[in-house]
Amino acid sequence: MKFVGNTLSIVKKDILLEFRAKEALSIMVFLSLLLIVVFNLAVDIDKDNVSSLAPGILWVVFAFSGVLGMGKTSLSEREDGAYLNVFFSAVSMEVFYIAKVISNLIFLLFMELFTIVSFVVLFNYDALIKGLPALTLPLLLGSIGFSAVGTLFSFLSTGSRFGEIILPFLFLPVVVPVLIAGVSATDLILNNTTGGALLKWLKMLAVFDLLYLTVSLMLFKHIVEE
Amino acid sequence: MKSFRLTKMLLLTLTVLFPLCFYLIFQVAPTERIMGDVQRIFYLHIALAISAYLGFGVLFVSSIIYLIKKNPYWDCLASSAGEVGLLFATLVLITGSFWARPVWNVWWTWDPRLVSMLILWFIYVGYFMVRKAVSEKSRRARYSAIVGIIGFLDVPVVRLATKWWRSIHPRLDRQEGGLDPLMVKVMLVTLFTFIVFASIVIFIRFRISWAEERVNTIFNEMEVSHG
Numbered sequence: 529m530k531f532v533g534n535t536l537s538i539v540k541k542d543i544l545l546e547f548r549a550k551e552a553l554s555i556m557v558f559l560s561l562l563l564i565v566v567f568n569l570a571v572d573i574d575k576d577n578v579s580s581l582a583p584g585i586l587w588v589v590f591a592f593s594g595v596l597g598m599g600k601t602s603l604s605e606r607e608d609g610a611y612l613n614v615f616f617s618a619v620s621m622e623v624f625y626i627a628k629v630i631s632n633l634i635f636l637l638f639m640e641l642f643t644i645v646s647f648v649v650l651f652n653y654d655a656l657i658k659g660l661p662a663l664t665l666p667l668l669l670g671s672i673g674f675s676a677v678g679t680l681f682s683f684l685s686t687g688s689r690f691g692e693i694i695l696p697f698l699f700l701p702v703v704v705p706v707l708i709a710g711v712s713a714t715d716l717i718l719n720n721t722t723g724g725a726l727l728k729w730l731k732m733l734a735v736f737d738l739l740y741l742t743v744s745l746m747l748f749k750h751i752v753e754e
Numbered sequence: 755m756k757s758f759r760l761t762k763m764l765l766l767t768l769t770v771l772f773p774l775c776f777y778l779i780f781q782v783a784p785t786e787r788i789m790g791d792v793q794r795i796f797y798l799h800i801a802l803a804i805s806a807y808l809g810f811g812v813l814f815v816s817s818i819i820y821l822i823k824k825n826p827y828w829d830c831l832a833s834s835a836g837e838v839g840l841l842f843a844t845l846v847l848i849t850g851s852f853w854a855r856p857v858w859n860v861w862w863t864w865d866p867r868l869v870s871m872l873i874l875w876f877i878y879v880g881y882f883m884v885r886k887a888v889s890e891k892s893r894r895a896r897y898s899a900i901v902g903i904i905g906f907l908d909v910p911v912v913r914l915a916t917k918w919w920r921s922i923h924p925r926l927d928r929q930e931g932g933l934d935p936l937m938v939k940v941m942l943v944t945l946f947t948f949i950v951f952a953s954i955v956i957f958i959r960f961r962i963s964w965a966e967e968r969v970n971t972i973f974n975e976m977e978v979s980h981g
Contacts, residue, residue, distance in 0.1 A: 677904070684884070684897050684901070685887075689888065690883070694880075694883055700876075701877045702905065702908050704873050704915065704916075705908070705911045705912055705915035708915040709915060728918065732911075732915060735911070739911070740904075747900045750821055750900060751896070753896075
């Protein structure tokens with residue numbers, strides 16, 4: 529019970545902090561909007577190609593906006609050694625890691641919802657709204673994977689001389705399976721294909737999440753032990 | 755002294771193995787029916803790929819041991835094996851490209867094997883970025899060990915994801931078929947030669963790295979004792 533209580537306290541602290549400072553979320557949301565605009569200018573999205581381009585564009589936007597936002601949340605913890613005070617209050621590193629994964633997950637899901645709504649509005653692509661209930665699971669599983677790897681690597685990169693600059697170089701190659709599975713699952717849902725093919729990608733996302741949550745939980749203490 | 759003698763002996767063995775290898779590849783191995791002589795690059799390509807995986811495997815195991823024991827010895831071994839692995843992986847991508855051009859008429863194709871090797875290459879470039887980005891020794895060793903472990907675990911997942919991904923996208927047809935028994939024998943000799951070569955290079959690189967580490971430690975101790 530103490531584990532759950534401590535985790536929720538840190539999550540609550542992160543959300544409250546974000547609600548007041550509006551730093552990570554605003555970065556994520558504005559970058560996602562900017563990326564959609566840039567994509568449109570580069571690819572010229574219209575009603576004929578929107579359904580084939582949407583899954584790829586959305587997941588690339590999620591990955592890039594997410595990585596920047598997660599870098600920011602870790603930087604806030606690193607500033608003046610704020611995270612050390614959490615450890616001094618006898619909270620274990622595992623609890624801290626899980627709490628940060630949940631906080632980042634909440635921010636990621638919020639940004640993804642904003643991105644989807646913006647995409648629907650900007651490209652009159654209603655199919656995305658209709659498919660939203662079915663998209664919930666791949667979005668959730670993909671975001672857990674992003675958050676598990678992103679939380680670990682963002683703490684690692686903010687502890688280096690290069691800061692968050694190094695984060696995309698570490699994060700993006702590792703989350704390639706999440707990107708592939710997320711794009712494929714979204715593509716299938718938007719084309720009204722369900723069943724075995726979709727289940728295969730969902731299973732891959734679930735396996736990735738389980739693997740990286742377990743491994744990152746074991747490795748996280750080696751990042752913060754100073 | 756003993757290890758120095760062993761290195762010398764293995765290097766001497768290579769002076770026999772490498773010429774033998776190239777003789778087998780260019781003179782003994784049969785010419786492939788469709789691809790012709792260019793297929794001979796296959797022996798080097800596969801041997802380089804397996805040697806690269808050997809390097810990354812050593813990096814993975816050494817990184818785990820480092821995080822348990824915190825002995826810089828394992829960090830030196832991990833980074834040395836990583837350097838050799840990355841070099842070999844780069845050569846795999848280059849030889850693959852040279853092979854693809856005359857055979858498939860493209861420099862690059864998004865085949866699962868190629869994509870997973872490229873992703874792997876990016877992961878280990880990231881590994882060395884981390885080593886460059888952290889100056890404090892113990893922190894650098896811990897951080898890079900984490901990247902080494904996470905990166906290696908990603909290999910089978912990336913491979914599976916790219917394989918499934920290609921199954922729903924158009925791809926260039928690849929001629930699949932069994933290898934001629936003589937080709938297999940040449941392949942095994944080349945593989946053995948390259949594994950010995952990679953092991954020696956890792957070992958030599960490790961000796962240099964470990965010597966540097968000890969010299970630095972002595973200098974630091976002298977600095978502390980002399981104020």
